[in-house]
Amino acid sequence: MRRRLFSPFTAPVPPRVAGAMVRLQYQRVSAHLPWLCLLLGIHSLATALALRGNLPLWQQWGPAGLISATCLYVLIRNRRRNRAAAPLPRAQIYRHLRRASMMSAPVGLIAGIWAANAFTHASHQYCMVAPVFIAIAALTSASCLLGVPRAAIAGMVSAIAPIALKLALYDSLGMRALALMLVLMTVMQIHVVLAKFNETLAMLTQQHQAIRASLTDPLTGLDNRLAFMRMLEDRLMRDRPMMLVLADLDGLKQANDTHGHLAGDAILAEVAHRMQRLGARALCVARLGGDEFAMLYDISRGQQLALGEVAAVRAGLSLPIVWNGIIVPIGASFGTAIAPLEGADAAALIQSADCRLYADKASRKRAAPREVPQRIWRF
Numbered sequence: 001m002r003r004r005l006f007s008p009f010t011a012p013v014p015p016r017v018a019g020a021m022v023r024l025q026y027q028r029v030s031a032h033l034p035w036l037c038l039l040l041g042i043h044s045l046a047t048a049l050a051l052r053g054n055l056p057l058w059q060q061w062g063p064a065g066l067i068s069a070t071c072l073y074v075l076i077r078n079r080r081r082n083r084a085a086a087p088l089p090r091a092q093i094y095r096h097l098r099r100a101s102m103m104s105a106p107v108g109l110i111a112g113i114w115a116a117n118a119f120t121h122a123s124h125q126y127c128m129v130a131p132v133f134i135a136i137a138a139l140t141s142a143s144c145l146l147g148v149p150r151a152a153i154a155g156m157v158s159a160i161a162p163i164a165l166k167l168a169l170y171d172s173l174g175m176r177a178l179a180l181m182l183v184l185m186t187v188m189q190i191h192v193v194l195a196k197f198n199e200t201l202a203m204l205t206q207q208h209q210a211i212r213a214s215l216t217d218p219l220t221g222l223d224n225r226l227a228f229m230r231m232l233e234d235r236l237m238r239d240r241p242m243m244l245v246l247a248d249l250d251g252l253k254q255a256n257d258t259h260g261h262l263a264g265d266a267i268l269a270e271v272a273h274r275m276q277r278l279g280a281r282a283l284c285v286a287r288l289g290g291d292e293f294a295m296l297y298d299i300s301r302g303q304q305l306a307l308g309e310v311a312a313v314r315a316g317l318s319l320p321i322v323w324n325g326i327i328v329p330i331g332a333s334f335g336t337a338i339a340p341l342e343g344a345d346a347a348a349l350i351q352s353a354d355c356r357l358y359a360d361k362a363s364r365k366r367a368a369p370r371e372v373p374q375r376i377w378r379f
Contacts, residue, residue: 013201014205016205016208017201017204017205017207017208019090020204020207020208021200021201021204022090022093022094022097023090023093024147024200024204025097025147025148025200026088026093026096026097026147027147028146028147029097029100029144029145029147029148030078030081030082032144032145032147033074033075033078033144034075034078034079035144036141036144036145037071037072037074037075037078038071038075039137039140039141039144040067040068040071040107040137040141041067041068041071041072043133043136043137044063044064044067044068044111044137045064045068046133047064047114047118047129047130047133047134048060048061048063048064050126050129050130050133051118051122051126051129051130054118054121054122054123054126055117055118055121055122059114059117059118059121063110063111063113063114064114066107066110067107067110067111070103070107074103081096097147097148097151100145100148100151101148101150101151101154103151104141104145104148104151104152104154104155104158105154105155105158106158107155107158108138108141108154108155108156108157108158108159109158109159109162111134111137111138111159112134112138112158112159112160112161112162112163113162114130114134115130115131115133115134115135115159115162115163116131116162116163116165116166118130118131119131119163119166119167119170120166131163131166131167134159134163135159135160135163135182137159138155138156138159138160139156139160139185139186139189141155141156142155142156142189142190142192142193143189143192145193146192146193146196146197149193149194149196149197152193153190153193156186156189156190157186157190160182160183160186163179163182164179164182164183164186165179166179167179167182168180214226215227215230217272217286217287219265219268219269219287220268220269220271220272220287221272222272222275222276222285222286222287222293223284223285223286223287224286224287224288225286225287225288225289227284227286228284228286228288228294228296229346231283231284231296232244232284232296232346232349233346235283235296235339236339236340236344236345236346236349239340240298240300240339241298241299241300241338241339241340242283242296242297242298242299242338242339243296243297243299243303243306243307243310243336243337243338243339244294244295244296244336244337244338244339244343244349244350244352244353245282245294245295245296245297245310245313245334245335245336245353246292246293246294246334246335246336246350246353246354246357247275247292247293247294247295247313247317247332247333247334247357248291248292248293248332248333248357248361249267249268249271249291249292249293249317249330249331249332250330250331250332250333250361250364251328251329251330251331252264252267252268252290252291252330253291255267255328255330259323259324259326259328263323263324263326263328266321266323267321267323267328267330268287268291270321271293271317271330271332272285272287272293274313274316274317275293275295275313275316275317277316278309278312278313278316279295279309279310279312279313280309281297281305281306281309282295282296282297282309283296283297283298284296293332295310295313297309297310299338303338310334310336314332314334317330317331317332318330318331318332331364333357333358333360333361333364334356334357334360335352335353335354335355335356335357335358335359335360336353336356337349337350337352337353337356
């Protein structure tokens with residue numbers, strides 16, 4: 001509940017797009033922030049000058065000084081962040097967005113109370129200067145802070161509410177109509193902010209789904225070759241010890257020729273299910289294409305657990321499958337390679353595992369077991 005309350009966003013963001021959402025919204029805010037700070041600083045000083053002689057000095061320049069000082073502080077902090085060579089981590093970006101949400105309401109409230117006070121104490125000729133100036137600045141600021149919906153709404157409402165309330169309580173139909181218009185404009189701007197946030201969330205969700213689809217094998221739901229190669233190269237680049245496991249199914253072509261491609265597809269889906277269930281510790285389980293599969297294991301703490309799972313996967317894939325009441329025998333040949341000892345790059349590592357796979361396949365053909373295991377897996 002506390003996390004939701006202090007979130008810079010107005011609705012929960014799914015974890016799968018949270019990182020992209022935080023970075024995109026931060027980029028949007030950073031692009032508008034310098035201009036927004038300059039606008040608010042100049043605007044507050046212009047308002048103070050327009051009220052000159054109508055208010056005590058502390059009421060005239062105090063709020064303007066607070067707002068201008070806050071804007072200057074934000075400008076300096078933003079410039080320092082932008083000059084940093086390394087990109088900011090996600091957690092730090094999130095803190096900046098949350099800080100913007102927490103700062104916007106007090107700044108807006110100071111401006112709103114200042115405008116309401118000026119309306120009460122300024123001369124009749126200048127009483128509307130501050131309310132109009134502050135209302136325009138509040139509505140404009142909300143557009144600049146679209147990237148942080150909670151900050152946009154909090155700052156705008158905090159600034160408009162005292163002005164609208166003061167005008168609504170004034171004994172004039174025109175002032176009450178103006179208060180109503182300010183409320184309606186605020187509601188409309190809130191709708192724009194929320195709609196933009198929901199539009200961004202939908203766009204990022206669609207992008208995530210498209211990227212995920214491009215990295216997923218549609219038949220088995222496993223990672224495809226592209227996803228597998230990305231992870232493999234990333235691990236090699238970071239010099240992380242790992243075990244590459246290649247698996248090649250035996251008997252799939254015969255099943256396709258004998259029972260049709262529907263049987264072959266069912267076998268591939270079942271093989272994927274077994275590999276995921278029995279190889280739960282694998283960093284990646286992928287179908288490289290056809291009857292070729294691959295797995296990656298982190299072995300920074302030793303190889304024993306990985307070797308145990310590979311043995312379990314091998315045993316699981318040796319069990320026949322029942323498809324439409326027909327027992328279909330299957331099996332798989334395996335080859336492993338250790339990085340970086342047996343390959344410093346992806347091509348060398350795959351070649352090492354491939355050599356062991358074909359050696360295993362040859363030994364399996366020589367053994368040529370004739371008996372079908374008694375245990376079978378049913379769809």
